Amino acid sequence: MNIIESSTPMLSASAPIRNEPVQARSTARLATLLDSAAAVIDEIGYERLTTAMVAERAGASIGTVYRYFPDRIAVLQSLAARNTERLMGRVSAELAAGRHPSATDAVVAVLDAMAELSRTEPGYRSVRAGDVLDLLPPQTEATANAMMADAVSDALVAGYGVADTAEVRLAVGTAVEIADALVARGFARSAEGDTTLLAEAERAVRAVLAGRV
Numbered sequence: 001m002n003i004i005e006s007s008t009p010m011l012s013a014s015a016p017i018r019n020e021p022v023q024a025r026s027t028a029r030l031a032t033l034l035d036s037a038a039a040v041i042d043e044i045g046y047e048r049l050t051t052a053m054v055a056e057r058a059g060a061s062i063g064t065v066y067r068y069f070p071d072r073i074a075v076l077q078s079l080a081a082r083n084t085e086r087l088m089g090r091v092s093a094e095l096a097a098g099r100h101p102s103a104t105d106a107v108v109a110v111l112d113a114m115a116e117l118s119r120t121e122p123g124y125r126s127v128r129a130g131d132v133l134d135l136l137p138p139q140t141e142a143t144a145n146a147m148m149a150d151a152v153s154d155a156l157v158a159g160y161g162v163a164d165t166a167e168v169r170l171a172v173g174t175a176v177e178i179a180d181a182l183v184a185r186g187f188a189r190s191a192e193g194d195t196t197l198l199a200e201a202e203r204a205v206r207a208v209l210a211g212r213v
Helices: 003-012 024-044 051-058 062-068 072-094 103-120 144-160 166-186 195-209
Strands: none
Touching (some): 024 062, 024 072, 051 062, 051 072, 072 103, 072 144, 103 144, 103 166, 103 195, 144 166, 166 195
């Protein structure tokens, strides 16, 4: 297990699923519920999502939804956790040692992974890793973006020979926040993404990292 993959359970552990699926059929049912929630969110936004809508779209009873989720917030948090896991999987691949010519290019690839998920993953544009739906327990001050930034920094230190300093970690954290914010803005009104904003996001990420990594 590499650095990025080892951080995924920390990000998703607080998703409040009532009954963790242990059989393949239950796992498939849970996936269907989350897929249905994502489809509804793409149509009407997460603010209006209800458990009844999830049940109807999934062709399931409302009791089935409540078997796994106590309320609509739990559905959203679980979808955000799944989106985080999928993003982490892509980021893990992108940050493999030697895949990119430089540490900066590797961080830009993280930006590209965020953008690609926004294009292809239902529900991701509304409920993404760094969204207002915090995945972490309330007793911690960390955010999903902060944990991702730490994992990215660890991967750069391990795979790209980057110095492990407070300045480097601040720069990577800033780059992750910029990438998340501008990707969100770039896909707010376009399913394909505003190419001008995405290009500006890359320019900003490179500028923040210049001379630091």
